[in-house]
Amino acid sequence: MTPPLSDSSPPPSTDTPSAVAERSGSSFYWPMRLLPASKRAAMFAIYAFCRRVDDIADEPGDPTEKRDALDCWRRTIRGLYSGDAPTGPLPAALKGAIDRYGLPRAEFEAVIDGMAMDVGGDAGGGLRAPGLPTLRLYCRRVAGAVGMLAIRVFDRADPATEAFALALGEALQLTNILRDLAEDAALGRLYLPRELLDAAGIGTDVPDEALAHPGLPHACEALAELAETRFAEARAAIAGTARGSLWAAVAMMVLYHRLLRRLRARGWSDPAVRVRLGRRESAWVALRCLIGVPPAA
Numbered sequence: 001m002t003p004p005l006s007d008s009s010p011p012p013s014t015d016t017p018s019a020v021a022e023r024s025g026s027s028f029y030w031p032m033r034l035l036p037a038s039k040r041a042a043m044f045a046i047y048a049f050c051r052r053v054d055d056i057a058d059e060p061g062d063p064t065e066k067r068d069a070l071d072c073w074r075r076t077i078r079g080l081y082s083g084d085a086p087t088g089p090l091p092a093a094l095k096g097a098i099d100r101y102g103l104p105r106a107e108f109e110a111v112i113d114g115m116a117m118d119v120g121g122d123a124g125g126g127l128r129a130p131g132l133p134t135l136r137l138y139c140r141r142v143a144g145a146v147g148m149l150a151i152r153v154f155d156r157a158d159p160a161t162e163a164f165a166l167a168l169g170e171a172l173q174l175t176n177i178l179r180d181l182a183e184d185a186a187l188g189r190l191y192l193p194r195e196l197l198d199a200a201g202i203g204t205d206v207p208d209e210a211l212a213h214p215g216l217p218h219a220c221e222a223l224a225e226l227a228e229t230r231f232a233e234a235r236a237a238i239a240g241t242a243r244g245s246l247w248a249a250v251a252m253m254v255l256y257h258r259l260l261r262r263l264r265a266r267g268w269s270d271p272a273v274r275v276r277l278g279r280r281e282s283a284w285v286a287l288r289c290l291i292g293v294p295p296a297a
Contacts, residue, residue, distance in 0.1 A: 016089045017041070017048035024051065027255045027277045030286040031248040042097035042153045043248075048090050049073075050111055050146060057118035057126070058187060066119045070112050077108045101152045107145040114141030118189070129205035132193040136170065143169035143176075147249070154245045161246065164237035168253055171230035174223055175260045181220075181271035185211055196222045217268040224264050231257050231297075243292075251289035255282055257297035 021029055021044045032043040056069045076091055086092040097103055117138050118126040127138065147165030151157055177184070177191040184191060185207035192210065197203075199222065200215035210216065234253060243250055255277055262275045288295050 015048070017044035017093045020044070020048040020051055020090075027259070027282050028252055030279070030283040031251040031255075031289070034286050034290055035248055038100060039153050041093060042101055042103075043150065045090065045093035045097045046103075046146065046149050046153070049094060049108070050142075052090065053112055053115045054142075057115040063119050063121065067116060070116055070119070074109060074112050077105060077112070081105045097153070101155075103149050103152055107148045110141045110145035114138055114145070117141070126187070126189045128188070128190045128207070129192060129194045129197055129210070132195050135191060135193045138191075139170040139173040140166065143173035145169075150249060151246070154249065156244075156246055160237050160241065164234050164246075165249070167230045167237060168234035168249065171227050171234060171260075172252065172256050174227035174230065175256050175263070178220060178224060178227070178263050179259065179275060181211060181268075192219050192223060211271055216271075220268040220271075221264070224260060227260055231260070247289040247292070247294075248286070250294050251286045254285050254289065254294055254297050258285075261297070 018041075021032060024047075026047070028047065032040060032047065034040075035043060053070060053073055056066055056073075076086075077094075080086060080091060080095045080098055086095045094108075098105075120126040127134070130138065144166045147169040148162065151161050151165045181192075188207060190205055190207040190210055194205075196219045197205075197210065197215075200213075200218035202210050202213045202215045202219060204210055204213070210219075231253065238246065259275060259277055266273060266275055285295055
């Protein structure tokens with residue numbers, strides 16, 4: 001009989017992964033909700049794990065304690081692969097998904113590494129005007145890793161689908177960055193890369209100052225163009241192939257490309273003005289993709 005996880009594991013939660021996903025209001029909810037039961041359970045578990053470690057990075061607290069909490073999750077993930085018995089709904093759901101779909105441990109740890117980038121050093125604060133290579137590494141960890149897990153749940157872990165997952169993950173994360181400029185600034189973060197800020201004449205990495213700078217629209221449009229390029233690369237990676245079980249990922253691509261276009265239509269003069277996708281629209285797009293007739297982005 002395998003021992004339970006040690007006291008160094010994250011405290012168990014009574015929240016089920018499905019409850020976390022439903023409560024989130026995420027655009028991803030309906031593409032996940034319409035999956036077959038076993039795939040839905042696996043995707044809800046992956047989503048809830050990402051939500052949990054993201055909350056550690058985002059909530060107020062001492063950076064050392066946050067890093068310790070992320071390390072607890074790292075030990076929990078490693079324990080699930082080494083035979084520890086999970087405690088709590090989320091570790092149990094993750095264990096089921098790992099066993100059923102052969103999910104690679106490295107991708108879960110990559111997500112944790114990405115959240116550690118958000119925590120930053122002893123002073124906290126996380127990323128501020130990172131270089132473009134650092135930003136792309138961050139996107140690979142917090143979004144590309146999720147895509148690499150998801151395609152295995154969708155039974156499509158071939159090279160073309162991996163290229164699709166990585167390009168789409170970066171496109172989604174860049175869109176998130178553009179959507180959440182004001183929210184991230186309140187946390188002391190500025191994800192716009194240094195190269196684009198310099199090109200726009202923005203010489204500061206202080207989030208509020210950068211967002212008030214007249215060059216902000218130029219920097220945001222440049223990042224939006226990079227996101228558009230990644231969306232195009234994702235579409236090209238699976239062009240001419242049967243999308244079949246990838247319909248949920250295609251729905252996420254359609255929804256987030258719509259979000260990016262609405263952000264660009266809104267403009268960047270007031271990043272605090274939120275742009276959202278409604279649940280009804282998300283459900284409709286998911287249903288269209290499920291039946292093989294994806295709507296236009």
